[in-house]
Amino acid sequence: MTNKQRKIVMISAVFALTFGITPVANAMHIMEGYLPASYCIGWGVICIPFLISGFFSIKKTLAANARLLPLAAMAGAFIFVISSLKIPSVTGSCSHMTGTGLGAILFGPSAVSILGIIVLLFQAILLAHGGLTTLGANTFSMAVAGPFVSYGIYALCKKAKVNQKVSVFLAATLGDLCTYCVTAIQMALAHHADTTVFGAMGKFLAVFAPTQLPLAVIEGILTVLIVTALESYAKPELRAIGFIKEVH
Numbered sequence: 051m052t053n054k055q056r057k058i059v060m061i062s063a064v065f066a067l068t069f070g071i072t073p074v075a076n077a078m079h080i081m082e083g084y085l086p087a088s089y090c091i092g093w094g095v096i097c098i099p100f101l102i103s104g105f106f107s108i109k110k111t112l113a114a115n116a117r118l119l120p121l122a123a124m125a126g127a128f129i130f131v132i133s134s135l136k137i138p139s140v141t142g143s144c145s146h147m148t149g150t151g152l153g154a155i156l157f158g159p160s161a162v163s164i165l166g167i168i169v170l171l172f173q174a175i176l177l178a179h180g181g182l183t184t185l186g187a188n189t190f191s192m193a194v195a196g197p198f199v200s201y202g203i204y205a206l207c208k209k210a211k212v213n214q215k216v217s218v219f220l221a222a223t224l225g226d227l228c229t230y231c232v233t234a235i236q237m238a239l240a241h242h243a244d245t246t247v248f249g250a251m252g253k254f255l256a257v258f259a260p261t262q263l264p265l266a267v268i269e270g271i272l273t274v275l276i277v278t279a280l281e282s283y284a285k286p287e288l289r290a291i292g293f294i295k296e297v298h
Contacts, residue, residue, distance in 0.1 A: 079173075079181075079188040079192065080181070080187050081180065081184065082174075082180070082183055082184060083181065084237075089187065090185075090186055090187065094185065094187075094189075096190055097163070097194060100160065100190075100193075101163050101167060101189075103163070104160040104162070104164040107158060111161065111291070115290045118287055118291065120287075121280075121284060121287045121291075122153075122157060125153035126165040126169060128276060129148065129149035129150055129169045130169045130172070132147040132149040133173075134146070134173075135147060145262045145265055147266070147268065147272075148192050148225070148269065149269065150162050150192060150193060150196050150197045151200035151221050151269065152273050152276055153166075154196075154201040155200065155218060162193055163194050163197070166192055166193020167185070167193055187236050190232065190236075191233045192229050195229060196225040196228050199225045199228040200221040200225030203217075215277075218273055220270070223270035226265070226269045226270075234255045235251055237254050238254055281294065
């Protein structure tokens with residue numbers, strides 16, 4: 051990468067540390083101890099095949115072109131930066147952007163499972179955001195479900211010949227919303243003593259909506275801006291992953 055591209059990665063890291071270290075009253079994602087042990091284990095087991103697939107996906111990509119490592123690092127930094135900007139929403143969680151749509155569009159959804167769990171581990175261990183016991187649940191919602199929806203939306207838009215910027219916006223926005231729908235389901239499954247699972251899910255979604263809907267739109271816009279910048283500063287890398295077609 052050029053010096054300009056390295057500067058982008060460095061700036062992303064600075065923002066990550068700046069926003070991530072800011073103390074808050076609410077823990078990020080689903081907080082430590084909020085889910086019963088059986089649910090924590092179950093969500094962790096569900097994530098295993100996605101993580102294995104993600105490991106081999108990233109290994110194959112970097113083995114084919116080691117120059118893509120800074121781009122992958124930037125995608126991970128982007129996840130960390132904007133997922134650190136949070137708005138308190140529900141006891142035991144909070145609303146925030148995810149940033150996983152960008153990585154899913156560039157490297158595929160499997161690779162993002164690895165980027166996502168690295169971010170979640172770092173936040174849980176060093177910043178007390180989220181938790182180790184809820185790592186599986188948070189990984190599934192943010193680093194598995196959301197990225198797969200983002201990738202699927204982008205692929206469908208591309209097949210339908212939708213404008214690329216619109217495709218990126220829809221992929222990032224809907225992937226973000228999917229993450230929080232899954233989070234609401236996870237919490238509803240564990241906490242529905244006074245109602246049904248669907249009733250609890252509706253309550254969680256209703257509380258999330260006022261903050262999550264605008265945040266999802268903002269994430270879509272930010273992702274479009276990042277992709278536009280990459281098209282100017284990292285064309286060789288984007289061509290290497292097939293995001294930009296070779297012009298003959």
